[in-house]
Amino acid sequence: MKSVLYGRYTGDDFGLSAEDLLRALADFFLQSGFDNPYMQFSEFNQNTLEDLKRAIEEALARGDFLDQERAEQIRQSLENMSQEELDQMLSRLVQKLVDEGYITTEPQSGGQGRDQGRVDVKITDKSVDFLGFKTLKDLLGSLGHASFGAHDTRDLATGVESSGAAKKYEFGDTMNLDVGQTLFSAMQREGLKLPLNLEYEDLHVHQSEYQSSCATVLMLDCSHSMILYGEDRFTPAKKVALALAHLIRTQYPGDSLRCVLFHDTAEELRIEELARVQVGPYYTNTRDGLILAQRLLMQERKDMKQIVMITDGKPSALTLEDGRIYRNAFGLDPLVISRTLEEVNRCKRQGILINTFMLASDYGLVQFIQKVTQLCRGKAYFTTPYTLGQYLLMDYMNRKTRTIH
Numbered sequence: 001m002k003s004v005l006y007g008r009y010t011g012d013d014f015g016l017s018a019e020d021l022l023r024a025l026a027d028f029f030l031q032s033g034f035d036n037p038y039m040q041f042s043e044f045n046q047n048t049l050e051d052l053k054r055a056i057e058e059a060l061a062r063g064d065f066l067d068q069e070r071a072e073q074i075r076q077s078l079e080n081m082s083q084e085e086l087d088q089m090l091s092r093l094v095q096k097l098v099d100e101g102y103i104t105t106e107p108q109s110g111g112q113g114r115d116q117g118r119v120d121v122k123i124t125d126k127s128v129d130f131l132g133f134k135t136l137k138d139l140l141g142s143l144g145h146a147s148f149g150a151h152d153t154r155d156l157a158t159g160v161e162s163s164g165a166a167k168k169y170e171f172g173d174t175m176n177l178d179v180g181q182t183l184f185s186a187m188q189r190e191g192l193k194l195p196l197n198l199e200y201e202d203l204h205v206h207q208s209e210y211q212s213s214c215a216t217v218l219m220l221d222c223s224h225s226m227i228l229y230g231e232d233r234f235t236p237a238k239k240v241a242l243a244l245a246h247l248i249r250t251q252y253p254g255d256s257l258r259c260v261l262f263h264d265t266a267e268e269l270r271i272e273e274l275a276r277v278q279v280g281p282y283y284t285n286t287r288d289g290l291i292l293a294q295r296l297l298m299q300e301r302k303d304m305k306q307i308v309m310i311t312d313g314k315p316s317a318l319t320l321e322d323g324r325i326y327r328n329a330f331g332l333d334p335l336v337i338s339r340t341l342e343e344v345n346r347c348k349r350q351g352i353l354i355n356t357f358m359l360a361s362d363y364g365l366v367q368f369i370q371k372v373t374q375l376c377r378g379k380a381y382f383t384t385p386y387t388l389g390q391y392l393l394m395d396y397m398n399r400k401t402r403t404i405h
Contacts, residue, residue, distance in 0.1 A: 013096065014074050016093065017096075024056075048118055049121055103123055104121070107119050107120075131275065167207055176205050177203065213303050214255045215256045217257075217258050218260070224282055244257060245257050254302075257271070262284070291343055294346060308357070312359040314337075317336065318336045337371075341375065356381070
């Protein structure tokens, strides 16, 4: 009998799928301005078609996302290509990303000089979702975790999955009837006879572990220091935010996640827009971030409410009553710190937990975070851009709380 052996096509486009390309270009699409920290500021990264082609060529030359043998084959093929063949191949790979819905291209009209004929490239929500999944898979894979459920608590509730003792039925309980206990209660009351009359007080239902819901506001520091001092701290923070969003949507559908950027002021940002955000020439207005985070959490009807703050610097800015921004980057400014801690106290009174992930260890930041954790009974982690994701996701999945009445 004739047999056919199928394998991956390795012709003009090297057999690369759109997902392979997106995986290789993750750092390019999520860049935060680290490569040129003193460039003219733009809130969102401005990637052009030529930038994308250059990034694809560099990714293919490195071959980090491929096995060693295949990466070497592609490098040799690239060396043997003419410039025209290379341009055609890169155009095909870009078109593949467009056809699969991972990017869109927008020609710019009216440009002059270098901007004449410029074509901007933007990633879509589909790309953001894929990058979040990729980061989540990488992070959890390094931790050895394959699956996880909702947030367990020590409280009991009525539900479908029985894991606790039966209880008498009360109005509003899930009618997951414990037939044995219900009949036993009726026989205790009436004895062994037929027919057996059931009364309301005979009804018993199963109890299950109560799995709570959680509303989370992720506060991301996008002040200038997040890309200074020879280290890009903001891009890893963005990756973790995307991974956390994917984790919540797929594994904790009852939870909610909203994102707040804080710098000279604070603003809410859609998770879908986070990938393109860049760090700006800003100070750190932690107080405005906390005020906005509280406002967003007040809109959520969840059992647990928490703020996850990722920062590398102490508070150094404050919005005054007349709208002016007061800035002082030197030391712990008494006015800035006192006003910020007032908001921390408000979080405590509302039962909002604040967990802080510090990407630096300077004296001022540590002193401030110690006060925050003392007031809010939250947790503080000293971490690095390379271990941030592991700390944050482990904390989210392992969190257990109990309410004592």
